[in-house]
Amino acid sequence: MDMKVAKKKLGLKEKYKLMTRDLGWDTTYQTKEDVFPYVGYEGIKIHDWEKWEDPFRLTMDAYWKYQAEKERKFYAIIDAHAQNNGHLNLTDARYLSALKIFLQAISPGEYAAHKGFARVGREFPGVGTQVACQMQAIDEIRHAQTQIHAMSNYNRYYNGFHAFADTRDRIWYTSVARSFFDDAMSAGPFEFMIAIGFSFEYVLTNLLFVPFMSGAAYNGDMATVTFGFSAQSDEARHMTLGLECIKFMLEQDPDNLPIVQNWIDKWFWRGFRVLGLVSTMMDYMLPKRVMSWREAWDIYGVENGGALFKDLARYGIKPPKGWDDAEKAIDHMSHQFMLGLYQWSFGTAFHSWIPSEDDMNWLSAKYPDTFDKYYRPRWKHIKKLADAGTPFKNYGLAKLCQCCQLPTVFTEPDDPTLTCHRESVYNGQKYHFCSDGCKNVFDNEPEKYVQAWLPMPQLFQEPINGDLGAWMEWVSLRDGKDNGDYAGSEDQQNFEAWRGLATTNQ
Amino acid sequence: MSTVFIALQANEETRPIIEAIEIDNPQAVVNRQPAMVKIDAPGRLVIRKSTIEEQLGREFDLQELHINLISLTGNVVEDDETLTLSWNS
Numbered sequence: 001m002d003m004k005v006a007k008k009k010l011g012l013k014e015k016y017k018l019m020t021r022d023l024g025w026d027t028t029y030q031t032k033e034d035v036f037p038y039v040g041y042e043g044i045k046i047h048d049w050e051k052w053e054d055p056f057r058l059t060m061d062a063y064w065k066y067q068a069e070k071e072r073k074f075y076a077i078i079d080a081h082a083q084n085n086g087h088l089n090l091t092d093a094r095y096l097s098a099l100k101i102f103l104q105a106i107s108p109g110e111y112a113a114h115k116g117f118a119r120v121g122r123e124f125p126g127v128g129t130q131v132a133c134q135m136q137a138i139d140e141i142r143h144a145q146t147q148i149h150a151m152s153n154y155n156r157y158y159n160g161f162h163a164f165a166d167t168r169d170r171i172w173y174t175s176v177a178r179s180f181f182d183d184a185m186s187a188g189p190f191e192f193m194i195a196i197g198f199s200f201e202y203v204l205t206n207l208l209f210v211p212f213m214s215g216a217a218y219n220g221d222m223a224t225v226t227f228g229f230s231a232q233s234d235e236a237r238h239m240t241l242g243l244e245c246i247k248f249m250l251e252q253d254p255d256n257l258p259i260v261q262n263w264i265d266k267w268f269w270r271g272f273r274v275l276g277l278v279s280t281m282m283d284y285m286l287p288k289r290v291m292s293w294r295e296a297w298d299i300y301g302v303e304n305g306g307a308l309f310k311d312l313a314r315y316g317i318k319p320p321k322g323w324d325d326a327e328k329a330i331d332h333m334s335h336q337f338m339l340g341l342y343q344w345s346f347g348t349a350f351h352s353w354i355p356s357e358d359d360m361n362w363l364s365a366k367y368p369d370t371f372d373k374y375y376r377p378r379w380k381h382i383k384k385l386a387d388a389g390t391p392f393k394n395y396g397l398a399k400l401c402q403c404c405q406l407p408t409v410f411t412e413p414d415d416p417t418l419t420c421h422r423e424s425v426y427n428g429q430k431y432h433f434c435s436d437g438c439k440n441v442f443d444n445e446p447e448k449y450v451q452a453w454l455p456m457p458q459l460f461q462e463p464i465n466g467d468l469g470a471w472m473e474w475v476s477l478r479d480g481k482d483n484g485d486y487a488g489s490e491d492q493q494n495f496e497a498w499r500g501l502a503t504t505n506q
Numbered sequence: 507m508s509t510v511f512i513a514l515q516a517n518e519e520t521r522p523i524i525e526a527i528e529i530d531n532p533q534a535v536v537n538r539q540p541a542m543v544k545i546d547a548p549g550r551l552v553i554r555k556s557t558i559e560e561q562l563g564r565e566f567d568l569q570e571l572h573i574n575l576i577s578l579t580g581n582v583v584e585d586d587e588t589l590t591l592s593w594n595s
Contacts, residue, residue, distance in 0.1 A: 012569075012586045055582035058569065066572045073573075206577050210513060210542070213576075217541035225541055229515050229576055236575045240582050290540055304579050307508030311581070311593045 016057035021050070024127035036125045042188040044260075045253035049126030052248050055240055063135050067142070070230050074146055077226040082153050088502045089220040092287035093158065093495035094486050098212075099151060099224060100160040100350035101277060101285075105177040106208070107147040108168040110231075112181035113196055114140035120189040132241050136197075139234040146230060150223040157498070158491050160349045163476030167349050170475040172398070172455035173277075173341075175405045179452060180274045184267075186448070190249065191263050197242030199267035202308065205235055206300040208278050215282065215290040243308075250315040257316050266444070268320035269437035273404035279334035280341065283363065284355060292366035297330045322437040328413040331367050335375040340409040342382065342485075343394040349477050351486035354383050374416050391485070395468075397456050402431040402449055403438035410434050426450060507549040508593040510580035516543050520574045522561035523553075529561075530554050542576055550592040551580070 010018070027035050039046075080086070090096070114137050121133030148164075155161035168174050184195035213228030249256045279293035309319040341352045355363065360379060364371040385392045398407030412418045422433040426446040433439040442449045458464065464471045472479050481490055512527070514520040516538065524543055528534060534547040545551065558566045568589055580591035 012584070055584055056569070056572075057584060058572075062569055066569065069573055210544075210577055214540045214542055229541070232576045233515075233572060233574065236578050237572065239577070239579075243581070303509060304511070307510075307579065307593055310508055314594060 012057050015059055016054070019059040019061065020054075020131050021127055023131075032125065036123060038123045038189055039125060042190050042259065044190045044249055044256050046126075046249075047252055049124075049129070051251065052126045052128040053244060054128055054132050055244065056237055058132075058135065058237065060131065060135075067138075070233060071142075071146075074226055074230045077222060078150055078153070081150075081223045081226075085502055086222050087154055087157050088495075088499050089222070090495070091219045093491045094351070094353065095219045095221065095285065095287050096154060096158055096160070096491060097350040097352065097486070098281040098285040099154065099221070101173075101281060102224075103147065103151050103161060103164045104167040104171070104349060105174045105277065107144050107151075107164070108174075109177050109181050110140050110147065111144040112178075112185060114138075114144065116181070116185045116192055116196060119185070120192050123189040129245075136234075136238055136241065139231075139238070143227075143231040143234070146227045150227040153223055157494065159478070159489075160351075160482045160491075163349070166476040170455070170458075171349060171477065172347065172400075173406075175453070175455050176277070177274050179405050180270055183270065183448070190245075190259075193242065193245045194260065194263040195267045195270070197238060198246050199242075199264065199271045201235060202239040202242040203268060203301075203305050204271045204275050205232075205239070206304065207275055207296055209235060210300065211291050211296040212278060212282060212286075215286045215288075218288045218290050219286055246312070246317075247315075250312075250317070261317060262444070264317065265321040266441050268326075269322040269435075269441060270404065272322065272326050273401075273406060273434075273438070276333050276337060276406065279330075280337040283334035283366070284338045284352075284359070289362065292363075293334050294330055294366060301326070301330075321440065322435075325413045325435065325437060329410065331370040332374070332411060332416055335363070335367075335371065336409050336411065339375070339378060339382075340398070340407055343392055344398065344407075345484050346393060346395070346479075347477070347483065349475075349482045351484065351489050351491060353486040354379060354386060370416065386485075397459065399432055400454050400456055401434035401438050402452060402454070403433055403441045405452070405454060406434055408432065408434040509546050509548060510551050510578075510591040510593060511544055511546045512551060512553070512578040512591060513542055513544040513576040514571075515574045515576060516541055517574065523558055523571070523574075526557040526561045527551070527553055530557050547591075550590065553589040555587050 033040070117133045117137035117140060121130050121137055124130055124133065151161060168178060184192050187195060209228055209232045213225055213232065216224040216228060246260065249260055282289065282291070282293045282296060306319075309317065338352065338355075341348060342354065345352045360371070360376055364376060382392050398409075400406065401408055408419065408421055410420050412420045420435055422436060422439040424431050424433070424439060424443055424446070427450070429450070431442060431450070433442060459471055460466050464474055469479075477483055486492055514524065520543065524536065524545065527545055528536060530552050531545075531547050534545050534551060537544045537546065553568070553571070555566060555568050558568075568584065568586070571589065578591055580593050583590045583592075
């Protein structure tokens with residue numbers, strides 16, 4: 001019998017070179033400029049694409065192998081969830097509001113990121129970059145699909161999940177995330193990488209996925225933990241790509257620095273506003289909370305973001321312009337958001353509610369400087385109105401920020417009793433903003449943002465013409481089922497009845 | 507000094523990996539949170555293939571880390587034997 005001789009395995013660096021760099025070729029009958037027409041107009045100067053390094057050195061063969069294993073793990077748990085009444089193991093059906101926001105606003109963002117990476121993978125000339133963007137494009141479509149699949153199990157039993165695609169396109173609050181991704185996708189390839197790869201993935205997604213998914217685990221939601229961690233296992237690679245891209249630009253030419261800094265300023269603020277919704281999910285919507293938004297910000301924003309910008313200081317990068325305003329907003333934003341969601345709950349495809357006494361005590365312990373002083377009195381007043389049978393509803397339309405598209409519900413950075421409002425005049429028209437950060441973004445590129453589709457003006461156009469019932473039909477919102485207060489909702493009644501059936505023999 | 511971290515899912519596959527990280531990085535702090543483990547270290551964290559293999563009792567390809575990885579920070583340097591996270595400042 002022959003001795004089995006182990007085949008010499010290729011080293012990681014060798015394999016990466018063979019299966020990435022060696023796949024590229026130089027064009028002969030077309031110029032480089034004609035093949036890659038979008039890579040120059042943003043002003044970023046690249047002298048040597050070979051300098052691009054993927055630190056993980058992941059090649060396509062290994063990629064498919066590990067992704068397949070992630071999918072097998074994911075579907076094993078999704079099957080178990082569906083087979084074992086997983087939806088009844090939740091701490092409380094209030095939790096589902098967070099999932100509905102996720103499905104309506106975040107999962108379509110994953111799909112948008114897929115389209116964006118497929119595009120920039122084609123537009124960048126470097127082979128290493130092309131391969132990394134191709135992997136990320138496939139990751140992002142996988143995230144959209146697994147999220148929609150996991151949450152379809154809830155759609156069988158609960159309201160608000162059935163029309164996420166219409167909601168994504170037409171309802172008001174989802175336009176916040178949608179405009180963020182549309183803004184990135186309509187930018188050049190380098191700006192797209194800063195927007196998604198760096199600001200969103202590296203600086204901000206930890207806040208979305210890590211504590212929130214850990215929170216899902218705390219609240220008995222096996223399905224979400226699974227898609228969340230399955231997605232997040234790709235994010236570590238995405239973050240590294242984002243950081244690599246920024247270092248690459250800064251190392252290639254000193255002229256790139258001011259352009260990159262400007263994008264960091266812009267996209268940090270855009271991302272911070274989008275993720276504002278997460279603050280409310282963490283502080284208000286998890287019946288059992290894992291940490292407060294403030295605590296998550298201290299770890300992933302202050303400590304981690306701070307370390308990152310300290311590291312990048314060697315290239316001359318400064319922390320983003322809105323960094324200090326963000327810090328000042330942290331102890332206020334989740335409360336301001338939830339008060340907004342509650343008063344406009346007739347128009348949301350998820351439920352909101354008045355926090356219980358226990359919830360308010362938790363909030364006051366986590367926000368000792370702000371909650372009792374500014375927000376508890378307002379909730380108490382709202383509770384009094386609800387108890388008297390005259391719940392506080394705001395049927396007026398919110399004034400939206402022309403940039404982030406959120407209602408202008410935030411306060412001045414240095415005065416939490418005064419609503420923040422900024423405006424700019426462009427071509428004789430007045431535009432409104434929620435903050436200096438958003439006004440700055442607009443003032444730098446007014447031609448882009450004057451074209452924004454805003455959900456409130458849409459109300460007065462065809463086919464709605466100012467009719468609230470017609471609007472609800474147009475956004476696929478079923479009045480009395482999908483919207484309003486959680487107390488007394490179908491979701492609440494069904495969850496309690498079914499859980500009762502599951503735990504007794506009646 | 508800035509903190510680097512790596513976060514892994516809490517499961518059977520990562521238990522020996524986390525033990526290996528603790529062996530190779532005595533200065534690291536292991537935070538156990540619901541469904542996940544976050545390991546913080548001042549400035550630098552090294553993950554070594556050989557130590558994981560000793561804990562695991564089988565061969566281990568460092569790229570297998572991707573399956574259970576949740577998040578990380580710092581500049582990443584990876585070769586066949588080690589994965590290092592570090593901040594330059």
